[in-house]
Amino acid sequence: MIYFDNSATTAIDPQVLRTFTEVSTKIMGNPSSLHSLGTTATRLLEASRRQIAELLGIKAEEVYFTSGGTEGDNWVLKGVAFEKRPYGNHIIVSSVEHPAVKNTAEWLKTQGFEVDYAPVDAQGAVDLEALKKLIRAETILISVMAVNNEVGTIQPIAALSELLKDKPTISFHVDAVQAIGKIPVADWLTSRVDFATLSAHKFHGPRGVGIVIAKSGKRLVPLLHGGGQEHNRRSTTENLAGIAATAKALRLALTDEAFKREKVAAMKEVIQNELKKHDKVVLFSQKEGFAPNILTFGIRGVRGEVVVHAFEQHDIFISTTSACSSKKNAAAGTLVAMNVANKLATSAVRLSLDSTNNMAEVEQFLTVFRQIYQELEKVSG
Template identity: 65%
Template sequence: MIYLDNSATTKPYPEVLHTYKEVSEKIWGNPSSLHNLGTQATRILEACRKQIAELLGKLPEEIFFTSGGTEGDNWVIKGVAFEKQAFGKHLIVSAIEHPAVKESALWLRELGFEVDLAPVTKEGFVDVEALKSLIRSDTILVSVMAVNNEIGAIQPIQAISELLADKPTISFHVDAVQAVGKVANEAYLTDRVDFATFSSHKFHGVRGVGFIYKKTGKKISPLLTGGGQENELRSTTENVAGIAATAKALRMTLEQAELVQARQAKLKNVLVDALKSYPDITLFSGHENFTNNIITFGLKNVRGEVVVHAFESHDIYLSTTSACSSKAGHAAGTLLAMKVPSKIATTAVRVSLGDDTDMSQMEQFLTILKQIYQQTEKIRK
């Protein structure tokens, strides 16, 4: 099997699964309990919070645990809107955001908030000047992802941070789900970023766990109310084993990030050079300011799901861009925002490399690609 859908989810590291199992068996008390088992769980919980904060260059009290990226995005978008609505009801999110961000913002429209979608360039980067023109006196939130999940474009977070530097009343949220281990922490966690969202299973942790970064002093309404966990901002019994596994996965991912990026860069060069040799293949992912792990392309007149299943028949797994939207059969939202014609956008497939993807796997992928290209000759005419 060759797994090339790592932007959808990653395989947990064996060490991460070991940590999850060990904590589940030995530290199974409720952190809210007063007895010793609860105290043990609390110690593990807070040690993990401290480790994650240190790895990101933040403070422990700025880390809040969630069930993953979708909850984190929903919490920040809705929580900031509800908290700051007395000061304004205008939000700006980019046109290429993950549905967890975009749909949360559009849901707020039904409650009387105003939402603008910041456009992107034809290459897939948020147009900072266009974003600037959308800012109003009643704007309370700007949300832009760090790395686009469909084509791998690294968004201009630094430039947006500079744009918002003299606008302290606007909260700045970054969806960092695809960024961990792909770009340097400081590239997307600037001093101007107020909130950021993370998901464990995107960096070899376990599913159902994530966290948000909330800058000290910034306010947000709770999404979940109840027992008062997470400093009364996210009530529910904490998944201590999952959180311990997340801390382990984050440390391991960041420790080897430089080596992994270098290896993926070589693989991407090989793949991109090969794709460019086919006249009926459109390449949607670029090189400069793109991550090394995502390469998105399309075969002329061949729908993406057809290509995905063709590779699957050879035990090679990739996706039609975003895994969250692939089963719906929709064209990639990012490509449509880039003004790519719908007929071309529906051909898109995404290859997302993993930490252990090697050259032999890439060679096998290219062998099967050649076969599929030949088999679809009549369709491409």
């Protein structure tokens, strides 16, 4: 089997799984309990929080644990919106955000908030001048992802941070779910970023664990009320085993990350160079300005799901666009925002590579691609 769908989810690292199993079996206490077993659990919880904070270069009290990226995005957008409602009701998100952000923004419109979508250029990068023109006195939140999940565009977070430097009343949120290990932390977690969201299963951690970064002094209305866990901001019994495993996964992901990025980028370049040789192939992802792991392309006249299933017959697994929308058989929202024609956009398929992949897999993929391309070329004319 060749797995080139790592942006959808990654396989849990054996070391991470070992941590999860050990904590699950050896530390049975609830961190909220007063007895010694609870104290032991609390120590591990806080040690995991400190390790994650240290790896990200932030304070431990700025790390909050959630169930994943979707909850994190919902919490930040809704939490900021309702916290700052007395000061304004206007929110800006980019037109290429993940549904966890876009659909949350749409829901907030039903609650009386106004939402504008910042346009992107032909590469899928946010148009800074257009976004600047959308800002008004009532703007309370801007949300832009670090790395696009459908085509891999790296968004100009540093430039956005500079733009917002003299606008302290606007909260700045970055969905960094696709960023860990793909671009340096400093590229998306700037001093101007107020909130950020992560998801463990995107970097070989367990599913069902996420992280919200909320900088000191930045307030969020809680989504969940109950026992007062996570400093009374996110009530529910902590997934201790998952959290400890996530700390391990993050440490492993950020170890030798430059080397891993170079390895992945080299594999992507080999595939790109081969795809360019075929007239009916359209590349939606490029080398410069894009994450090293994501390569989205299409074969003219062939729907993406046809290509996905053709590769699956050879035990090679890729995706149409994002995992959250791939079963809807719709054009990738990012490509539509990039003004790609609908017929061409529906041809898109996404390869998402990982440092666990290798050149032998790349060569096998290309061998199969050439075979599939010839077969589809006959059918599509």
